[in-house]
Amino acid sequence: MKPVVLSQDITGRIAALRETKKNENNKKVAQFGGAYNTDDHGFICFDDFKFTPAYPEGYEIMFGPRCIGENLKRFFAEMPVYIHPQSALAGAWAGFFNRDFVNIGLRPEDEPKHLYATHEKYGLNPGIGGMNHLGPDMEIGFRLGYPGLLEKIRHYRKKNAPAGADFYAGEEATVEGILAYIENHFHYAQKMAAEATDPWERENYTNIAQSLKNLLEGPPKTFRDVCQFLAVFQSADRTYFGGGGLQQLDELIRLYYEADVAAGILTDEEAVWMLASLFYNDTHYSQLGGQSPDGTRELTTPISFIILQAAHELAIPHNLAVRVFEGSDDKLLRRALEYIVEKGTGPCFSLSKGIEEGYMKQGHPIELARMRANVGCNWVALPGIEYPLQDVTRLNMGFVFHHALEDTMAGGDPDLDKLWANFSKHLLEAVKCIAEGYDWHYEVVSRNTPELVLNLFCHGPIERGVNCANGGVDILNLNVDGTALATVADSFAAIEQRVVIEKKLTWEEMHKTVRNNFKDAEPIRLMLKNIPRFGHPESLALPWALRIRDEFVRQVNETPTPKYNIRVVPGLFSHGEIYGYGKNLPATPNGRFDGDPISHSNEPDPGFASGVVSFSPSLKATAVAQAQPGMGNSAPLHLDVDTNMIKGAGGVDALIALVHTHNQMGGTRINLNCVTAEQILAAHENPDAYPDLVIRVTGYSAFFSSLSKDYRQQVVDRYLR
Numbered sequence: 001m002k003p004v005v006l007s008q009d010i011t012g013r014i015a016a017l018r019e020t021k022k023n024e025n026n027k028k029v030a031q032f033g034g035a036y037n038t039d040d041h042g043f044i045c046f047d048d049f050k051f052t053p054a055y056p057e058g059y060e061i062m063f064g065p066r067c068i069g070e071n072l073k074r075f076f077a078e079m080p081v082y083i084h085p086q087s088a089l090a091g092a093w094a095g096f097f098n099r100d101f102v103n104i105g106l107r108p109e110d111e112p113k114h115l116y117a118t119h120e121k122y123g124l125n126p127g128i129g130g131m132n133h134l135g136p137d138m139e140i141g142f143r144l145g146y147p148g149l150l151e152k153i154r155h156y157r158k159k160n161a162p163a164g165a166d167f168y169a170g171e172e173a174t175v176e177g178i179l180a181y182i183e184n185h186f187h188y189a190q191k192m193a194a195e196a197t198d199p200w201e202r203e204n205y206t207n208i209a210q211s212l213k214n215l216l217e218g219p220p221k222t223f224r225d226v227c228q229f230l231a232v233f234q235s236a237d238r239t240y241f242g243g244g245g246l247q248q249l250d251e252l253i254r255l256y257y258e259a260d261v262a263a264g265i266l267t268d269e270e271a272v273w274m275l276a277s278l279f280y281n282d283t284h285y286s287q288l289g290g291q292s293p294d295g296t297r298e299l300t301t302p303i304s305f306i307i308l309q310a311a312h313e314l315a316i317p318h319n320l321a322v323r324v325f326e327g328s329d330d331k332l333l334r335r336a337l338e339y340i341v342e343k344g345t346g347p348c349f350s351l352s353k354g355i356e357e358g359y360m361k362q363g364h365p366i367e368l369a370r371m372r373a374n375v376g377c378n379w380v381a382l383p384g385i386e387y388p389l390q391d392v393t394r395l396n397m398g399f400v401f402h403h404a405l406e407d408t409m410a411g412g413d414p415d416l417d418k419l420w421a422n423f424s425k426h427l428l429e430a431v432k433c434i435a436e437g438y439d440w441h442y443e444v445v446s447r448n449t450p451e452l453v454l455n456l457f458c459h460g461p462i463e464r465g466v467n468c469a470n471g472g473v474d475i476l477n478l479n480v481d482g483t484a485l486a487t488v489a490d491s492f493a494a495i496e497q498r499v500v501i502e503k504k505l506t507w508e509e510m511h512k513t514v515r516n517n518f519k520d521a522e523p524i525r526l527m528l529k530n531i532p533r534f535g536h537p538e539s540l541a542l543p544w545a546l547r548i549r550d551e552f553v554r555q556v557n558e559t560p561t562p563k564y565n566i567r568v569v570p571g572l573f574s575h576g577e578i579y580g581y582g583k584n585l586p587a588t589p590n591g592r593f594d595g596d597p598i599s600h601s602n603e604p605d606p607g608f609a610s611g612v613v614s615f616s617p618s619l620k621a622t623a624v625a626q627a628q629p630g631m632g633n634s635a636p637l638h639l640d641v642d643t644n645m646i647k648g649a650g651g652v653d654a655l656i657a658l659v660h661t662h663n664q665m666g667g668t669r670i671n672l673n674c675v676t677a678e679q680i681l682a683a684h685e686n687p688d689a690y691p692d693l694v695i696r697v698t699g700y701s702a703f704f705s706s707l708s709k710d711y712r713q714q715v716v717d718r719y720l721r
Contacts, residue, residue, distance in 0.1 A: 001305045001331070004268040006313065013273055014313050016086040017280040021316045022691055025703055035708035037576065039244060039377070039700045040317035042234070042282035044092040046080045053102040062104040063448040065170025065467075072097065072240065072452065076177030079239075081188040083208060085201060087277040089228050090185040090208050093235040096242055105129060110444040118433040122400060122426070123584060126437040127393030127478070129445055131241035134468065135375040136457035137384025138252055141233065142226060145219035146182065149456050150175045160465045167450065167465050174452045178236050179216065186212035223256040223266050227274045233457075234282040240453045244319070245375030247383040249286035250304040257303045268306060275310035283319045283700070287350060287374045289332050290323030293367040299323075300332045308332070312339045312346065317694050317701040321374035324663050325352035330656055337652045337659075341643060344675045345696045348636075349659055350374035354668040358632030362477065362569065369632070377699030378573045378634045378669060379479070384458045386475040387468050390633060391573065395434060397548065398484035398585045398598050400426045401491055405511065405589070414507040416500060419492070424551055431480075431555045438478050439563040446470045476566055479633055481573040482552045483581055486534045486541070486599035486608070489548055490590035493541035494528040510589060517587045517594040529591025535604025535623035545627050549602070553629050571633035572602035576698045579710045597714070600698075602627040602635045606717040617641055621658060625665035636669040636699060637662060640718040643674045671696045677719055684716050
């Protein structure tokens with residue numbers, strides 16, 4: 001399908017959205033102290049908006065479904081109305097309810113204080129109290145509409161007659177608040193239509209009001225209605241703990257698009273504009289392409305290309321993913337890569353082989369595995385029937401190694417076997433702590449911070465009267481991501497090469513130098529650092545990386561939660577927090593200073609292929625594919641390619657081959673940027689001079705200028721070292 005030819009009017013509307021977005025982003029960056037390092041959230045900075053929470057008596061923290069729901073109802077009803085004059089849709093959210101307006105979380109008596117010492121020892125992010133990391137099924141909402149969701153809650157509240165009605169009270173109040181939010185925007189759109197002097201503006205406000213009226217009365221009817229429904233959902237979902245997942249977006253809205261086009265009430269360029277308006281509203285994660293559950297139909301259709309073009313035309317951060325599988329038609333993949341080469345970044349690529357085969361290893365059929373859509377920064381989930389809590393929990397293997405080395409040296413007569421045995425021992429202690437913490441999460445999160453918004457779009461919670469986090473949905477598998485793989489593998493390899501094989505250092509000399517943070521020992525640090533590292537074709541670190549990966553995967557697979565026997569699934573992902581995860585980690589034998597960042601996910605460190613004449617992105621891709629955890633969770637490849645190099649090496653065709661090769665090797669996801677080295681360096685030096693530069697940081701994209709210096713540096717390092 002050729003790109004839609006856009007009129008000057010449509011192009012101008014989209015350009016106006018982009019300019020407003022940049023202005024709002026500048027306000028947001030200023031509000032957060034000069035940098036914003038996470039997803040490029042679409043909230044509007046309503047400076048005068050205040051909210052007075054009502055806390056439970058005797059507490060200064062908000063918890064419980066009834067209390068939170070009643071506060072959310074007021075919050076949604078009081079949130080300022082917002083309609084961008086060039087948008088097809090109404091609504092915007094005002095910030096995070098749980099961060100910016102109220103103190104919310106676990107009540108003091110439900111905090112896992114007995115686990116805190118182990119959390120600190122191993123630098124764990126335990127995931128206890130984690131929120132929102134699951135995929136909703138928006139078709140539930142499309143079938144029922146917001147009024148129908150309210151009727152459903154009331155029906156099952158009456159049918160189940162629960163002894164404690166707090167769950168249903170919280171859900172009911174939440175939907176009542178969302179309906180009040182819609183009604184406020186309906187009246188505002190009517191008012192703006194009445195006041196408009198420009199005929200197009202009057203018609204646009206009138207059409208927005210009609211869509212909002214439709215949503216107040218029942219399910220969405222038209223393509224514009226479903227876009228408006230999603231915009232309302234995005235605002236509510238982001239407001240409450242920053243949710244961010246949609247699902248298979250092209251299939252979700254396809255029938256509405258096809259019906260309106262056939263009826264003559266929608267053109268393709270109007271669809272582009274409406275979708276650009278949706279992406280302006282927020283950067284929720286969704287997927288395009290892939291296969292039907294039975295594998296007989298490819299999901300790429302004309303609306304897939306229109307969605308992709310809308311994001312490209314808007315040219316602000318977005319979180320689309322294109323699904324790639326063996327035998328897939330490459331037209332959508334090619335279009336996505338052409339857009340990336342043109343603009344510097346674009347969608348990421350979700351790779352079916354590693355995702356689906358890994359999920360089948362968990363005991364699930366291929367049909368379910370194909371349905372798992374990319375709906376997060378690095379993760380995939382089944383829509384509305386799975387609670388995976390991915391991208392929340394981190395196990396920093398750098399701390400595990402640190403304690404293993406200390407024990408090995410304290411025990412005397414050190415060798416690699418003893419170091420490995422101690423590493424395995426400390427790793428198991430950390431894994432058991434995560435598993436025990438997940439039992440705690442299972443017990444306490446639902447009575448503290450239930451998924452009041454996402455429960456509405458899952459199969460089971462409303463029917464059962466049970467939060468999705470503790471039995472509301474059918475599939476419960478909790479994730480833990482290991483971090484610092486290359487940091488640890490390179491440390492093992494440095495000891496093996498310099499101490500054991502070459503005997504250039506004794507164990508004691510190495511240990512003392514590392515403990516002293518390489519003070520007055522730069523030659524020794526460089527000697528340890530400058531071995532062939534993980535990813536280098538001649539490195540001793542690859543066997544160590546695979547051994548570490550295998551031990552981590554084995555231990556997690558064999559350690560369900562002790563009380564409820566809930567499965568914990570291993571992944572390898574660090575997000576962009578490599579500086580934060582390294583801040584308190586002492587120096588390591590790979591030449592890393594105390595407090596320096598750890599390695600990314602399961603990737604080689606920048607500079608790993610120094611001295612390799614034939615270095616190309618394929619070396620990094622190979623290393624990432626080799627070290628996949630293999631259980632269906634993404635361990636992404638961050639590929640930052642100099643545009644000049646790509647143009648001289650086969651261009652888009654070379655990138656297509658690389659994507660398919662990584663898929664065939666078992667890779668799970670590719671995050672790609674194509675920018676010249678000169679441009680990224682100049683933007684790093686003077687970010688304000690490049691306000692339009694959008695970069696995929698990890699699984700999410702952001703304006704490069706909005707990132708802190710540390711976050712920009714990790715992107716620069718991936719390009720240049």
